[in-house]
Amino acid sequence: MQSTKPLTSTSFFPPWRQAGLRFYSYRFRLKELFGTRVQKVSIDAGFTCPNVDGTVAKGGCTFCDNRSFSPSRRLPRADIRGQIEQSLARMRNRYTDCEKFIAYFQPATNTYAPVERLRPLYEQALAHPQVVGLAVGTRPDCVPDDVIGLLNEFGERTYVSVEYGMQTMHDRSLEWMNRGCGHDSMIDAMQRSQLRKFEISAHAILDLPGESHADMLATARELARLEVDGVKLHNLYCVKNTKLADQVATGEVKLMEQADYVKTVVDFIELLPPTMVIERLSGDAPPDYFIGPKWCLNKGAVKREIDAEMERRDTWQGKFWER
Numbered sequence: 447m448q449s450t451k452p453l454t455s456t457s458f459f460p461p462w463r464q465a466g467l468r469f470y471s472y473r474f475r476l477k478e479l480f481g482t483r484v485q486k487v488s489i490d491a492g493f494t495c496p497n498v499d500g501t502v503a504k505g506g507c508t509f510c511d512n513r514s515f516s517p518s519r520r521l522p523r524a525d526i527r528g529q530i531e532q533s534l535a536r537m538r539n540r541y542t543d544c545e546k547f548i549a550y551f552q553p554a555t556n557t558y559a560p561v562e563r564l565r566p567l568y569e570q571a572l573a574h575p576q577v578v579g580l581a582v583g584t585r586p587d588c589v590p591d592d593v594i595g596l597l598n599e600f601g602e603r604t605y606v607s608v609e610y611g612m613q614t615m616h617d618r619s620l621e622w623m624n625r626g627c628g629h630d631s632m633i634d635a636m637q638r639s640q641l642r643k644f645e646i647s648a649h650a651i652l653d654l655p656g657e658s659h660a661d662m663l664a665t666a667r668e669l670a671r672l673e674v675d676g677v678k679l680h681n682l683y684c685v686k687n688t689k690l691a692d693q694v695a696t697g698e699v700k701l702m703e704q705a706d707y708v709k710t711v712v713d714f715i716e717l718l719p720p721t722m723v724i725e726r727l728s729g730d731a732p733p734d735y736f737i738g739p740k741w742c743l744n745k746g747a748v749k750r751e752i753d754a755e756m757e758r759r760d761t762w763q764g765k766f767w768e769r
């Protein structure tokens with residue numbers, strides 16, 4: 447039987463702790479992999495989503511402004527290389543020390559097409575001389591075996607990260623958000639993704655209506671059990687023109703305060719294995735679309751508060767992880 451004792455600084459001291467960090471940050475991970483700073487560039491390849499087009503549900507997730515994913519509203523956009531060039535031009539002043547980029551297929555469901563359509567899209571991104579890898583955001587119910595095979599094939603050539611939108615382990619919350627699939631889809635996708643040549647990360651949302659503190663921490667333990675390589679966390683936030691916006695306006699849904707989020711995130715991180723990369727700890731949207739909570743817009747302040755809470759507790763990622 448494996449030990450369930452808390453890890454201590456003497457029982458495990460991974461490189462990120464040796465570097466003075468309290469959690470395994472994505473920036474640290476990419477530096478380990480590539481030896482230099484690497485940033486993601488977002489690509490919109492024109493996909494839709496099966497709970498927008500009516501395949502598994504209609505209307506999309508309650509918090510997602512998915513009108514632009516509607517098949518009838520897809521607008522012509524620059525080709526993949528053109529999008530990368532445009533993003534690099536915008537980023538050049540901000541990231542003067544960054545020469546390498548990961549092409550991030552981000553909006554909608556980026557495996558929701560036959561492999562014959564997916565392959566050339568991923569190839570076009572990789573053909574850019576400054577692109578050193580791919581990140582592909584998708585739903586766990588949209589990765590049939592041939593798509594997993596394709597991602598594995600790319601993973602044999604380059605860095606590939608597949609991001610599954612898990613959000614929570616609780617089916618009642620997935621139903622609340624009109625997800626169109628249950629947690630069994632995530633378990634199935636993970637079983638078929640293990641031991642492949644790509645990294646797997648999972649998105650999770652804290653403060654879903656009806657979830658207690660214990661429910662949220664159960665999702666942390668489930669992520670550890672599933673052995674995802676990385677996690678992206680954020681609180682439930684609200685953008686305009688969504689069902690959630692109506693629920694917030696009527697008071698049906700109340701959004702978390704920053705202090706509660708910070709404490710919950712730190713509790714969550716303490717339960718994750720020290721080998722799991724924390725890719726994101728907050729989320730936001732363009733101010734024009736954003737409703738709240740307003741504190742999300744200051745990501746730097748949220749990160750500082752999380753760091754301060756970890757310092758105050760003298761804690762770190764994995765402190766209470768149980769194998």
Ligand code: SF4
Nearest residue numbers: 495506507510512554
């Ligand atoms: S699965 Fe993703 S893209 Fe589709 S509606 Fe939900 S949040 Fe939006």
